[in-house]
Amino acid sequence: MSRKTLSRPDGFAARKKRGAHTRTAIMQAAERVFADAGFGGARTEAIAAQAGVNKALLYYYFRSKDELYRAILEDHLKEFQRQVVDALSAEGSARAKLLSYVSTHFDFISARPYYPRLVQRLMMTGGKPLERLAREFYVPVHRKLVSVIDRGISDGEFRRVDSHHTVLSLVALISFYFSSAPILSAISHADPYARDHLARRKAEVLKFIRYALFKKRKERLA
Numbered sequence: 320m321s322r323k324t325l326s327r328p329d330g331f332a333a334r335k336k337r338g339a340h341t342r343t344a345i346m347q348a349a350e351r352v353f354a355d356a357g358f359g360g361a362r363t364e365a366i367a368a369q370a371g372v373n374k375a376l377l378y379y380y381f382r383s384k385d386e387l388y389r390a391i392l393e394d395h396l397k398e399f400q401r402q403v404v405d406a407l408s409a410e411g412s413a414r415a416k417l418l419s420y421v422s423t424h425f426d427f428i429s430a431r432p433y434y435p436r437l438v439q440r441l442m443m444t445g446g447k448p449l450e451r452l453a454r455e456f457y458v459p460v461h462r463k464l465v466s467v468i469d470r471g472i473s474d475g476e477f478r479r480v481d482s483h484h485t486v487l488s489l490v491a492l493i494s495f496y497f498s499s500a501p502i503l504s505a506i507s508h509a510d511p512y513a514r515d516h517l518a519r520r521k522a523e524v525l526k527f528i529r530y531a532l533f534k535k536r537k538e539r540l541a
Contacts, residue, residue, distance in 0.1 A: 320454075320465070328453060328508045338380075338490045340445070341370075341380065344370045344371060344372070345366065345367075345372060345377055345387070346387070346390065346391055346394065347370070348367075348369035348370035349361070349366045349370075349387050349391055350391050350433045350437070351369065351433060352365050352366050352369065353388060353391065353433075353437060353439070353440070354436040354437050354454050357440045357444075358384070358388055358440065358444065361384065361388075363377060363378075363384055363387075366387070370480040381416065386410075389448065390453060391437065392437060392441065393452070395431065395434050395437070396455075396456040396457075397472065398427070398446055398458045398461065399424075399427055399456070399457070399460075400456050400460060401425050402427055403420055403423050403424055403427075403460055403463075404459070404460065404463060405423075406419040406420045406422075406423040407419075407420050407463045407464065407467055408463070412471075412474070412476060413467050413468070413470045413471030413474060413476050413477065414471065414476050414477075416467045417464075417467055417468070417471065417489075417528070417532075418525060418528070418529075420464065420467070421489065421524060421525060421528060423492060423522070424493050424494075425493050425520075425521050425524065426521075428493070428494060428497045429497070429512065429517050429521075432497075432500075432512060434497075434502070435497040435498045435537075436498075437528060439498055443486060451477040461486055464482075464489070465482045465483060465486055467487065468485050469482050471532075475534050476533065476534060477534065477535065478531075478532055478533075478534055480532065483537060485532070489528070492524055492527065492528070493524060496511065496520050496524075497511075498499065499514065503507065
């Protein structure tokens with residue numbers, strides 16, 4: 320076999336690469352359509368057109384609209400869970416873990432402008448899909464956060480709070496900015512996703528948490 324034949328790209332590998340590219344294009348187009356129209360209002364024709372494929376090819380990769388919708392949500396949620404669990408499982412004090420979680424959560428959403436609308440629409444729809452995704456992705460994160468907060472209280476780092484409700488408050492503090500971005504944009508005539516606005520908001524969120532939850536040194540020593 321010649322050197323030229325050995326160096327020729329493998330046909331299967333090339334097809335696999337094209338297939339991965341097509342699947343990604345479909346998911347990116349579907350993400351935009353689902354975020355704008357919701358699951359009920361989304362049309363596979365519109366998704367295929369935005370992805371630059373025909374409907375037959377869309378259904379080759381995803382057997383139904385439900386499967387495509389689920390794949391998009393799971394893609395986001397798996398990565399979210401991986402990142403925040405890593406932050407909460409790292410070595411360090413409860414303070415360090417919590418601030419790392421907040422920073423990671425904030426950065427995750429800020430890099431995914433369609434994610435807040437997808438989650439909002441999922442929560443509004445409810446039902447078994449939401450319950451399954453909540454059990455698989457949100458419940459483990461919630462438990463880890465509660466554990467970190469309980470440890471911070473036990474170690475004297477945090478004020479005495481209800482850990483469950485504190486988790487709810489933290490998530491709201493992080494996510495509300497993004498879910499209300501269209502309103503903020505209309506009020507301020509500025510892009511909430513602009514780098515300087517994101518940096519300012521993140522700094523204010525972290526500052527608020529330090530003041531609200533963390534004990535001062537003299538309090539810890541009392």
